[in-house]
Amino acid sequence: MARIVGGAAGPHSPVVYKLPWEESGDYVAEMEKVRGALKEIGRRIGESNVDTILVFGADHVQSFWFGCFPQMMLFTGEEADYSIGGNKIMRLKNNRELAEELLFGLVEEEFDVGFSQEIDFFDHPFTVPLYWILQGADNRDIKVIPFQLNTNVHPRVKLQRCYKLGQSVRRIIENSRRNDKVFIIGTGGLSHYPGTPYYGNVDEEADMFIVEKLREGRVRELTDLGYDWLDATGNHELGSWIAAAGAVDVKSTEVMTYWKAWNNGYCVVWFNV
Amino acid sequence: MVIIFRYPPLKHIRLHKLGYSIFRDPDVRERFKQDPYKVMDEFGLTEEEKQLVMSRDGVKMYDLGIQPYIIFALVWQAFGDWPSREKIKQLGYGRSIPQRTIER
Numbered sequence: 442m443a444r445i446v447g448g449a450a451g452p453h454s455p456v457v458y459k460l461p462w463e464e465s466g467d468y469v470a471e472m473e474k475v476r477g478a479l480k481e482i483g484r485r486i487g488e489s490n491v492d493t494i495l496v497f498g499a500d501h502v503q504s505f506w507f508g509c510f511p512q513m514m515l516f517t518g519e520e521a522d523y524s525i526g527g528n529k530i531m532r533l534k535n536n537r538e539l540a541e542e543l544l545f546g547l548v549e550e551e552f553d554v555g556f557s558q559e560i561d562f563f564d565h566p567f568t569v570p571l572y573w574i575l576q577g578a579d580n581r582d583i584k585v586i587p588f589q590l591n592t593n594v595h596p597r598v599k600l601q602r603c604y605k606l607g608q609s610v611r612r613i614i615e616n617s618r619r620n621d622k623v624f625i626i627g628t629g630g631l632s633h634y635p636g637t638p639y640y641g642n643v644d645e646e647a648d649m650f651i652v653e654k655l656r657e658g659r660v661r662e663l664t665d666l667g668y669d670w671l672d673a674t675g676n677h678e679l680g681s682w683i684a685a686a687g688a689v690d691v692k693s694t695e696v697m698t699y700w701k702a703w704n705n706g707y708c709v710v711w712f713n714v
Numbered sequence: 715m716v717i718i719f720r721y722p723p724l725k726h727i728r729l730h731k732l733g734y735s736i737f738r739d740p741d742v743r744e745r746f747k748q749d750p751y752k753v754m755d756e757f758g759l760t761e762e763e764k765q766l767v768m769s770r771d772g773v774k775m776y777d778l779g780i781q782p783y784i785i786f787a788l789v790w791q792a793f794g795d796w797p798s799r800e801k802i803k804q805l806g807y808g809r810s811i812p813q814r815t816i817e818r
Contacts (some may be wrong), residue, residue, distance in 0.1 A: 462798040495730070501783040505721055506734050526791075527737055561738075592724050595781065636782030638773045639719055640797070641808035650816050673717035673814040698718045 443539065446489050448625035449496070449687035450691055451497065458525050464489070471700045471707075476573050478697040478709035480669040483577020485711075491624040491688075493584045494574070495538040495610070496629045497544075497564035497603075497681040499592040503527070505615035511681040512598050513606070514543050514589040516577075521587065522569040530568050531575075536584040539614075539621055543586070543644040546613035550605055561704045563587050570628050574617030583598040592593075592629070592671075592680040600664040600671075603680040608685020614688075629678025630708035631699075639675070641704060648672035648699065650705040655694035655710060659688045676708070686712055716812040722781045729767070734759040736792045746792055767792070773806045774799035 457475055464472075486494070494500045495682070505511060523531050542713045547554045567587050575583065591597050591607070598606075607625075614623055631651060632644040654663050665684060686694075691712040700709045722730055732754065735742045737782060748754040754764045766775060772789040790797065802808060 483765065501786075502730075502734060502781065503737060503783075507727065507730055525742075538789070547762055593719050594718055595717050597719075631786060636772065636785040637776050638809040639718070639811050641802045642811050644811060644814075647814065650818065668719075669715040669716060670810075670814055673812040675715050675811070677719050693811075711775075 443614045443619040443623060445611055445614055445620040445623050445625060445688060446491060447485070447714055448627070448685045448691065448712040449710060450627040450712070451482070451529055451570050452477055452686050452705065452707050453566045453628040454628060455525050455565045455569060456705070456707055458565070458569045458572060468702065471702065472700050473708060475700060475707045479570055479573035480577030481697065482709070482711065483574040484599070486574065486582060486583070486624050487578040489622065489624070490682050491583060491622050493539060493586060493621045493623045494571070494626055495588060495623055495685040496567050496571065496626045497588050497590045498563070498629060499678055499681060501564065501566060501593055503564040504560060505564060505589070508596060511555045511589055511688045512591045513552065515540055515547075516560060516587045517541050517544055517556045518558040518560065521683070522562040523571060524562040525565045525568050527562075527564065529562065530572060533571070533575040533585045534583040536586050536621060539617065539623070541557070542619070543610060543613055543633040547606075550609040552609055566628050570626060573694060574626070590681055590684055591676050595668065597677075598680055599669055600666055600680055600683050603684040604661065604664045604687040607689070610688045611690060612711055625685045625688045627681035627683070629681050630676055631679075631708045632675035633705040634675045636684055640673065643701050643704070643706045644674040644676070645701045645706060647676060648701070648708065651676060651679065652696055652699060654706060655686070655691075656696055658691055684693075684701055689714055718816065719782055720779070723779045724779055729757050729763050729788070730781060730784050732767070733760065733787035733792075737787040749793070750792075
């Protein structure tokens with residue numbers, strides 16, 4: 442039987458991959474802690490012999506265009522390129538068979554998820570955390586299932602729906618006859634305001650509110666948050682975290698790091714099963 | 715109710731497509747850097763839209779309804795400029811965030 446062995450969530454800002462400007466020594470040191478936490482996730486994944494990572498991420502109008510912009514989409518091709526800012530970083534194999542089971546299972550569970558068998562690339566919402574996590578896992582031959590979950594272009598998938606989606610993913614995997622050991626990742630956040638006049642703010646109080654709820658395993662209480670609140674606090678990407686927490690059926694959360702930088706609340710968490 | 719990452723108004727589809735293409739297509743990006751007006755003509759931008767792109771003013775773009783992630787492409791990828799901490803202040807970002815309550 443396939444099973445979900447754990448889950449985590451963390452930021453996907455391109456800055457976590459590489460700083461595009463000069464910063465202070467303190468900034469660089471804090472950023473190294475964020476990268477270190479992502480690598481630690483990879484190390485733990487390696488120890489658990491995980492063979493598949495399912496990533497909930499939100500496209501930033503980079504893989505998809507307004508000609509067709511999916512709320513939910515599963516990649517069911519054999520492999521895909523992963524880029525940052527459009528520049529290819531790596532090519533990763535998909536667990537196609539499990540992805541197809543998820544696609545059919547989710548539609549059966551009344552999540553009408555789209556699919557893609559061929560895509561030009563997935564960008565930083567998927568690539569950045571995977572880049573560090575896979576390094577931590579010694580770049581083992583881990584397959585990756587990317588799951589587009591729209592939290593970035595309104596109207597977006599509500600948090601209650603994200604949580605239920607995660608629960609459905611869990612049911613389908615647990616009912617699968619396959620032997621996969623699956624790890625779930627949600628990417629994005631926490632507070633930041635990219636591409637808006639609010640950029641440069643970080644709502645640390647809101648971040649701490651979210652972090653405490655997660656720490657205590659009270660994830661369902663977060664699912665009542667609407668996109669007005671999420672946008673106002675720069676936490677519009679929380680849906681990916683909630684979906685991952687729902688899939689893991691999280692009991693409590695280990696906060697591996699939180700850092701309020703000038704432009705982003707960087708947080709990496711480990712969901713305790 | 716404040717929605718920041720809003721639905722893209724259809725009236726901006728040409729501008730949005732230009733930004734998306736500048737991000738996606740290295741050829742468009744290079745040609746834009748060489749001759750922005752020629753590329754903007756290809757995408758059918760109005761004179762007003764051309765002025766907006768050439769202003770490099772992301773704050774103004776946001777206030778006129780451009781989708782935030784497209785602003786990245788139109789301002790920073792098109793002109794090769796990434797907003798550092800110092801530039802943010804110069805460019806007029808850091809606007810006070812919308813009212814919100816935290817109910818514990």
